[in-house]
Amino acid sequence: MFVFVLSFITYLLLSWSGEALPAYEYVIALIVAAIAYCSLGRNKKSRRYGADGLSPKRWGLFVCYFFGPFLWALVKANIDVALRIITGRVKPGIVKVQSGLTSGLAQTVLADSITLTPGTMTVDVDPENGDLYVHWIYVSDLHPTEDMVYGSFGEWVRRITR
Numbered sequence: 001m002f003v004f005v006l007s008f009i010t011y012l013l014l015s016w017s018g019e020a021l022p023a024y025e026y027v028i029a030l031i032v033a034a035i036a037y038c039s040l041g042r043n044k045k046s047r048r049y050g051a052d053g054l055s056p057k058r059w060g061l062f063v064c065y066f067f068g069p070f071l072w073a074l075v076k077a078n079i080d081v082a083l084r085i086i087t088g089r090v091k092p093g094i095v096k097v098q099s100g101l102t103s104g105l106a107q108t109v110l111a112d113s114i115t116l117t118p119g120t121m122t123v124d125v126d127p128e129n130g131d132l133y134v135h136w137i138y139v140s141d142l143h144p145t146e147d148m149v150y151g152s153f154g155e156w157v158r159r160i161t162r
Contacts, residue, residue, distance in 0.1 A: 003040050008033035058160060065156040073117055073151055081118040084137060093139035094123055097149050101130040106161040113153045120149060 011029040015021065084090050101107050107130055111122035119137040126132075134149055146154045 001037075004033045004037040007036040061156075061160045065160060069152050069156055070113060070116075073153070077118045077120070081137060084119070089138065091138050091140075092135065094133055094135050095139055095142065095144050095149065097132045097134055097144060097146055099130045099132055099146060099154055101154070101157065101161075103161055106130075106157050107132075109161060110150070110153055110157045113157070114150050117150070 008029050011032045012021065012025065015025050015029075099107070099110055101110060104127065107125050107127065111125055111132060114120050114122045114132070114134055121135045122132055123135050124133040136144075136149060141148060
């Protein structure tokens with residue numbers, strides 16, 4: 001249901017030009033939303049999106065996460081990467097980080113947050129135990145903790161996807 005509602009609203013917002021929408025736009029929005037809903041494998045338990053996705057608490061936490069810790073980490077990472085490029089202090093490598101996240105949504109949000117932050121990129125995720133394989137621009141420890149690689153992202157993702 002979440003995917004259907006989100007697709008419907010997104011289509012209407014993208015087709016809106018500031019004036020009242022004609023009736024056929026609503027029909028097209030319904031068709032697009034139905035196709036998106038059916039194509040996302042709603043019968044698969046691991047990909048089931050429920051009413052939890054529409055929770056105002058969850059969206060509020062996500063907005064706080066995005067405009068708080070994520071943007072701050074993004075600014076710091078950009079400065080860090082720029083300084084490393086200028087000074088040549090680069091020691092890249094792939095490290096395994098145990099996140100402990102088991103849900104697909106939580107793993108995806110964390111992996112995307114890591115990848116969007118300069119200097120790190122999620123290469124692979126082990127879906128059974130939530131281990132992440134992260135390419136890191138400066139490997140200071142071969143067995144890093146969550147905090148060393150991606151800071152408080154894990155805590156926030158656990159709160160958001162609970």
